[in-house]
Amino acid sequence: MTELLLGQVLSFAADPFEAGPEAARLDEALVIEAGRIAAVGAADALRRNWPQARVTDYGRDLISAGFIDAHAHYPQTAIIASWGKRLIDWLNSYTFPEEMRFADPAYAAEVAARYLDLTLANGTTSVCSYCSIHPASVDALMSEAQARGQRIWAGKTCMDRNAPEGLRDTAQSAHDDSAALLAKWHGVDRLSYVITPRFSPTSTPEQLEALGGLWAANPSCLMQTHLSEQLDEIDWVKGLYPNARDYLDTYEAHGLLGRGGLYGHAIHLEPREKARLAEVDASLIHCPTSNTFIGSGLFDMGGLKAAGHRIGLATDTGGGSSFSMLRTMAAAYEIGQLRGRALHPAELWWLATQGSARSLLADDRIGNIAPGMEADLVVIDLGSTPAIAQATTRAETIWQALFPTIMLGDDRAIRAVWIGGTPRG
Numbered sequence: 001m002t003e004l005l006l007g008q009v010l011s012f013a014a015d016p017f018e019a020g021p022e023a024a025r026l027d028e029a030l031v032i033e034a035g036r037i038a039a040v041g042a043a044d045a046l047r048r049n050w051p052q053a054r055v056t057d058y059g060r061d062l063i064s065a066g067f068i069d070a071h072a073h074y075p076q077t078a079i080i081a082s083w084g085k086r087l088i089d090w091l092n093s094y095t096f097p098e099e100m101r102f103a104d105p106a107y108a109a110e111v112a113a114r115y116l117d118l119t120l121a122n123g124t125t126s127v128c129s130y131c132s133i134h135p136a137s138v139d140a141l142m143s144e145a146q147a148r149g150q151r152i153w154a155g156k157t158c159m160d161r162n163a164p165e166g167l168r169d170t171a172q173s174a175h176d177d178s179a180a181l182l183a184k185w186h187g188v189d190r191l192s193y194v195i196t197p198r199f200s201p202t203s204t205p206e207q208l209e210a211l212g213g214l215w216a217a218n219p220s221c222l223m224q225t226h227l228s229e230q231l232d233e234i235d236w237v238k239g240l241y242p243n244a245r246d247y248l249d250t251y252e253a254h255g256l257l258g259r260g261g262l263y264g265h266a267i268h269l270e271p272r273e274k275a276r277l278a279e280v281d282a283s284l285i286h287c288p289t290s291n292t293f294i295g296s297g298l299f300d301m302g303g304l305k306a307a308g309h310r311i312g313l314a315t316d317t318g319g320g321s322s323f324s325m326l327r328t329m330a331a332a333y334e335i336g337q338l339r340g341r342a343l344h345p346a347e348l349w350w351l352a353t354q355g356s357a358r359s360l361l362a363d364d365r366i367g368n369i370a371p372g373m374e375a376d377l378v379v380i381d382l383g384s385t386p387a388i389a390q391a392t393t394r395a396e397t398i399w400q401a402l403f404p405t406i407m408l409g410d411d412r413a414i415r416a417v418w419i420g421g422t423p424r425g
């Protein structure tokens with residue numbers, strides 16, 4: 001079935017951090033064939049060229065690439081918005097007890113389905129998620145995403161110290177379980193396996209070394225971990241790895257630094273760390289609602305983008321306080337303001353789509369609307385609540401029309417989601 005969608009079609013010809021808001025394009029229509037974008041352009045021309053297409057008219061709604069959440073922990077779905085802790089006691093009080101429950105495959109399957117329901121309802125078509133240490137937690141998310149036709153990335157979280165009994169593997173079992181899951185899922189349909197050491201404090205050097213070896217043997221995989229989120233955490237890493245030059249060095253020394261490496265948070269970076277991350281073209285993942293919620297600090301988007309870093313945007317569910325990438329963009333805007341850099345709506349939208357796709361090395365497939373791209377789309381109602389509608393009635397530009405939805409919008413703004421060319425509600 002050929003599909004023709006009418007609306008305000010937003011795409012990016014370049015990175016607006018480099019080219020300015022003019023990097024964005026607005027068209028009237030797009031055509032989908034065999035799950036991919038076949039054409040973008042003027043409505044009349046596309047109607048003429050595809051007279052047999054089924055037409056869906058979204059009126060003045062915005063049609064965009066679906067949102068891509070580049071760092072989430074789906075096993076933390078049920079503990080989102082838990083009160084009053086900072087990173088290390090938050091992990092011990094809320095996260096680890098909840099992740100323990102994923103020893104039960106039925107519970108993992110239930111939460112995986114709920115998590116993908118919640119993210120899709122918020123317009124997120126792709127995620128890159130940590131699972132728990134249990135291999136069945138990876139099977140649960142992969143199977144559920146496969147059934148929905150989604151492009152996702154996920155991996156078994158590896159921890160062999162500083163975690164409770166029942167949530168620890170070993171260097172060898174982490175390697176072997178990850179290798180088996182990689183063989184089972186990586187490249188199957190739209191699924192990709194991600195090698196996932198949680199962070200240096202919960203891995204021995206031996207475990208980091210084993211996972212570095214697995215990454216070297218499987219360079220088409222991404223690798224995800226956490227880096228320099230809170231000052232207490234950095235002190236802890238210094239104590240655990242006395243010979244490391246800095247936090248990043250604990251990864252670098254064990255083969256866990258490179259292109260395709262995703263480093264969540266990356267707030268309190270030292271000059272050497274920034275230089276090395278840029279040099280190897282690693283991906284930094286900004287998790288703004290998490291950084292304010294857990295009290296971690298203010299990511300330097302302006303400075304790091306200007307220095308050429310590859311940066312994605314993410315919720316960090318459930319350290320993050322929302323499943324919504326709209327709310328995540330709003331928090332990124334607020335953190336930018338606190339650092340003296342007001343991110344333009346074009347920059348925010350680009351981060352939630354193209355930026356995250358680039359961070360996952362997948363911008364040739366998802367994160368934009370252009371011929372050949374996979375048709376993962378979100379359709380946004382630009383007047384979804386009375387508060388937003390009254391603010392947008394005066395808008396003279398698309399950015400004035402879109403910014404109130406970025407700041408005030410939620411799942412009510414999501415008019416429709418398309419996955420691989422198929423509408424989902």
Ligand code: GUN
Pocket residue numbers: 073087091095198199226229290294316319320
């Ligand atoms: N650092 C190590 N594990 C986690 C986690 O689950 N959430 C956050 N925010 N930081 C972490």
Ligand code: ZN
Pocket residue numbers: 071072073226264316319
């Ligand atoms: Zn995280």
